[in-house]
Amino acid sequence: MSYLSHFLTSLLSTIRDVLPIAIILFGFQLVILRKQIPNLRQILIGFVFVLLGLAFFLEGLEQALFPLGKLMAEQLTAPEFLGITDGGNGSWANYLWVYVFAFAIGFSTTIAEPSLIAVAIKANQVSGGAIGTWGLRIAVAIGVAVGISLGAYRIVTGTPLHYFIITGYILVVIQTLYCPKTIIALAYDSGGVTTSTVTVPLVAALGLGLANNIPGRNPLLDGFGLIAFASLFPIMSVMGYAQLSEWRAQRDKRSRSENERN
Amino acid sequence: MLESVRDLLPIIAVIAFFQLVILRQPIPDLGGLLIGTLLVVLGLTLFIHGLKVGLFPIGESMAHDFARKGSLFWLLAFAFALGFGTTVAEPALIAVADEASKVAANGGMIEKTEEAMQSYADGLRLTVALSVGLAIVIGVLRIIKGWPIQYLIVAGYVGVVTMTFFAPPEIIGIAYDSGGVTTSTITVPLVTALGVGLASSIQGRNPLTDGFGLIAFASLTPMIFVMGYGMIL
Numbered sequence: 001m002s003y004l005s006h007f008l009t010s011l012l013s014t015i016r017d018v019l020p021i022a023i024i025l026f027g028f029q030l031v032i033l034r035k036q037i038p039n040l041r042q043i044l045i046g047f048v049f050v051l052l053g054l055a056f057f058l059e060g061l062e063q064a065l066f067p068l069g070k071l072m073a074e075q076l077t078a079p080e081f082l083g084i085t086d087g088g089n090g091s092w093a094n095y096l097w098v099y100v101f102a103f104a105i106g107f108s109t110t111i112a113e114p115s116l117i118a119v120a121i122k123a124n125q126v127s128g129g130a131i132g133t134w135g136l137r138i139a140v141a142i143g144v145a146v147g148i149s150l151g152a153y154r155i156v157t158g159t160p161l162h163y164f165i166i167t168g169y170i171l172v173v174i175q176t177l178y179c180p181k182t183i184i185a186l187a188y189d190s191g192g193v194t195t196s197t198v199t200v201p202l203v204a205a206l207g208l209g210l211a212n213n214i215p216g217r218n219p220l221l222d223g224f225g226l227i228a229f230a231s232l233f234p235i236m237s238v239m240g241y242a243q244l245s246e247w248r249a250q251r252d253k254r255s256r257s258e259n260e261r262n
Numbered sequence: 263m264l265e266s267v268r269d270l271l272p273i274i275a276v277i278a279f280f281q282l283v284i285l286r287q288p289i290p291d292l293g294g295l296l297i298g299t300l301l302v303v304l305g306l307t308l309f310i311h312g313l314k315v316g317l318f319p320i321g322e323s324m325a326h327d328f329a330r331k332g333s334l335f336w337l338l339a340f341a342f343a344l345g346f347g348t349t350v351a352e353p354a355l356i357a358v359a360d361e362a363s364k365v366a367a368n369g370g371m372i373e374k375t376e377e378a379m380q381s382y383a384d385g386l387r388l389t390v391a392l393s394v395g396l397a398i399v400i401g402v403l404r405i406i407k408g409w410p411i412q413y414l415i416v417a418g419y420v421g422v423v424t425m426t427f428f429a430p431p432e433i434i435g436i437a438y439d440s441g442g443v444t445t446s447t448i449t450v451p452l453v454t455a456l457g458v459g460l461a462s463s464i465q466g467r468n469p470l471t472d473g474f475g476l477i478a479f480a481s482l483t484p485m486i487f488v489m490g491y492g493m494i495l
Contacts, residue, residue, distance in 0.1 A: 013353070020347045021448055025320060028340045033327045039319065046316015049308045054447065057305030064298020068277055068289070075285050097284055104280075108272030112302075114309050115450035117269070119477075121310075122318070122454050126462075126469045161435055162426045169419045176412045182468075185411045185475035192481030193450050195442040198273075200354055221365070224435030227442040231481055 010062070011055040018051055054197075057114070061198065069105065070205040076101050077209035095156050099149045102206060106148035106230065109199040110141035119193050123186055131186070135241065140190045143237030144230045148203060151229035155210045158217060161225040168232045175239045183242035190238045191231040199230060266306040274299065313451050321455025329463035334406070341402040344453065345480060346395035354443040355390055359383040362436045362488075369432040371495060386491055393487035394444050397479035398453065404475065405460050408467060411475045418482040425489040433492030440488045441481040453477060 029037055037043060075081060082094050110116060120133040154164055176184060195203075203226045211223035281289055289295060328337045349355060363372070363379040363386070372378045404414060426434060445453075453476045461473035 017351060017353065017446070018448060020351055021344075021452065024340075024343045024347045025324065025452075028336075028343070029320075029324060029327075032336050032340070033324070033331060035327060037320065038323060043316050043320050046312045046314070046319070049312025050316055050448065051312075053305045053307070053309030053312055055305065056301045057309060060298040060301030060303075060305055062298075063301065064295045065273060065277065065302070068281070068295065072277065072280055072285065075287075076280070081285075101276075101280055101284075104276040105273075108276045111272050112269045112306070114306060115445070115447045117310060118313055118317075118451035119454055119474075121313075122451075122458055123470070123474070126458055126473060161438060162423075165438060166423055166426070169423065173412075173416055173419070176416075182471050185471055185473070185478070188411060188415055188478030189454075189474045189476070192442065192445045192477040196354070196445065196450070197447050200443060221432065221435060224361075224439050226439075228435075228438035231442040 007055065007059050010059045011051070014051055014055045014058065018047070018054075022047065054114075058197065061201075066201055069202045072101070073105075073202065073206040073209045077206070077213045079213050082213070095152070098152055098156070098206075098210065102149040102152040103145040105202055105206070106199070107141045107145035109202055110144040110194050111137060112198050113194060113196060114198075115193045115196050116140055116190070119186075119189060127182075131183075135245075136186075136190070136238065139237045139241035140194055140234040143190075143234030144194050144199065146237070147229035147231075147233030148206075148226055150233070151226040152206065152210060154225065154229075155207060155217060155222050156214060158222065161228065165228060165232060168236070172232070172235050172239075175236060175243075179239040179243050180246050183239060187235050187238035187242070191235045194234050195227050195230050200227065203227065203230065263303065263307050266303045266310070269306060270299065270303060309447075317448070317451045318455045321452045322459035325456050325459025326463045329460060337406075338399050338402060341398040341456075342395040344395075344449075344456070345398035346391045348446065348449040348452075349394040349444050350387060350391035352444060352446050352449075354446070355387060355440070356383075358436060358440055358443055359386045359390075362386055362433070365432050365436065366492075366495075369430070371430065371432070371492075382495065385495070386488065389487050389491045390440055390444060390484045393483040394480045397483040398476055400483075401457065401476040401479040402460065405457060405467060405472050406464060408472060411478070415478060415482065418479070418486070421486045422482070422489075425486055425493075429489035429492050433489060437485050437488035437492065441485045444484050445477055445480055449480075450477060453480070 029035065076098055082098075116137055120136045123131045123136055124133045150164065154161065179187070207226040208223045211217045278289070281287055328340065360383050363383040366372050366382055367374045367379050372382050400414070404411065429437065454474070457476045458469045458473035461467040461469040467473070
C-alpha cells in the first residue's frame with residue numbers, strides 16, 4: 001500500500017512538471033495556429049506514455065539506485081576510507097578510488113540518461129544514419145566521465161573552478177576551428193543534455209560528500225561545480241569523436257585510392 | 263525493453279562492483295533493489311516509446327505550422343513561452359535556487375531570514391527562466407537567419423568569462439551549475455524536435471547543422487544571468 005501511495009506521489013509530481021508544457025503546446029496550437037492537431041489521439045497516447053514512463057523511471061531510481069549510489073559516495077569519501085583521519089589532507093593519490101568512482105558513475109549514468117537518448121535518436125534520423133546513436137552516446141558519456149573525475153580532483157585540491165572552466169572554453173574554441181562543421185551545433189547541445197534526471201542527484205552526493213569531509217573545503221562553495229564540468233567536457237569529446245571519424249574516413253579513402261593505383 | 267536493459271546495465275555493474283569489491287559490503291535490501299531496477303527499465307521503455315509517438319511528432323508538426331504561418335512574432339513568442347514555462351517549474355532548478363539562497367545568506371549578501379532567502383530564491387528562479395526563454399528566442403532567430411552557431415557561442419563564453427571576474431565568488435559555482443540543470447528530460451526532446459522541424463521547413467537550412475543548438479544556448483545564458491543577479495543584489 002505504501003508503495004502505491006509513493007508511486008502516486010511521483011506520478012502527481014511528474015504531471016505537475018508536464019502540465020505547463022502541455023498548456024503551452026496546446027494553447028499555441030489552438031489559439032495561434034488554429035489548426036487541428038494531426039493524429040491527436042496518437043499524440044495524447046504518447047504523452048500518457050511519457051508521463052507514466054517518467055514516473056516509473058523516477059520511482060525506481062529513488063527506490064533502488066539513488067539510495068545505494070548516495071551511500072556509496074558517502075562511504076568512498078569518508079575520512080576512514082580515504083586515510084585522512086590524522087587531520088592531514090593526504091596526497092591526491094589517496095583519493096584514487098574516488099576518481100575511479102567518479103569516472104564510472106559519470107559514464108554509466110550518462111548512458112542511461114533519457115534526454116541524451118532522445119537527442120541521439122534525432123541526430124541519427126537527421127544525419128541519415130551517419131551519426132550512430134551509440135557512437136554519440138558513448139562519446140558524450142566519456143566526456144561526462146572525464147569531466148566528473150576532473151571535477152572531483154578540483155574539489156580535492158581546492159583549485160578555483162573558473163580556471164578549469166575558462167581553460168575548457170579555450171580548448172572548445174580551438175577545437176571548433178578544426179572540427180567538421182556539421183557536428184558543431186550537436187556537440188554544443190550535448191553539453192546541456194547530459195545532466196538531468198539520473199546524473200545530477202548521484203553526482204551532487206559525491207560533490208557534497210567530498211566537500212564535507214576534506215579539511216579546508218566548504219560544502220557550500222566547493223560542493224558545486226561538478227555539473228559544470230559534466231556539461232563542458234562532452235562538447236570536447238563529441239567534437240573529438242567527429243574529428244576521429246573524419247580522420248578515419250579520410251585515411252580509408254587514401255588507402256583505397258592507393259590500392260587502386262597499385 | 264531489451265534496449266532499456268542494456269542502457270541500465272552499466273550503472274548496475276558500477277554499483278555492484280564498488281559495493282562488493284571496493285567497499286566489501288553486502289547489498290542491502292536486494293529484493294527492493296530488483297523491484298526498483300525493474301521499474302526503471304519499464305519506465306525508460308515507456309518514455310522512449312512516448313517520445314517517438316508523442317513528443318517528437320507534436321514538436322515537429324508545430325515547427326512546420328509556424329514556418330508556414332510565417333509570423334515571426336508568434337514563433338518567437340512560442341519559443342519564449344516554451345523556454346520560460348518549462349524552466350520556471352523545473353524541480354532541479356528549485357533545489358539549486360534554495361541552495362543558492364543559503365550561500366547568499368551565509369555570505370552576508372542578504373539577511374538571514376526566511377523571507378529574504380525565499381525572495382532571493384524566487385528571484386533567481388525567475389532570472390534563470392527568463393534567460394532560458396531568451397536563449398530559445400535567440401536560438402530560433404539563429405535557425406531562421408542561418409547564423410553560424412560558433413560565433414554566438416563564443417560570444418556567450420566571452421560573456422561568461424567577463425562576468426566571472428566581476429561576480430561575487432560565492433555565486434560562481436552555482437552560476438556555472440545552473441547552466442546544466444535547466445534543461446529537463448521533457449524539454450530536451452521537445453526543443454530538439456522544434457529546432458530540427460524548423461530547420462527542415464525553412465529553405466536553405468540543414469537540419470543537422472542548423473537544427474541543433476537550441477539546448478546549447480539554454481545552458482549558456484543562465485550562467486551569465488545568474489552571475490548578473492549575484493552582482494546586482
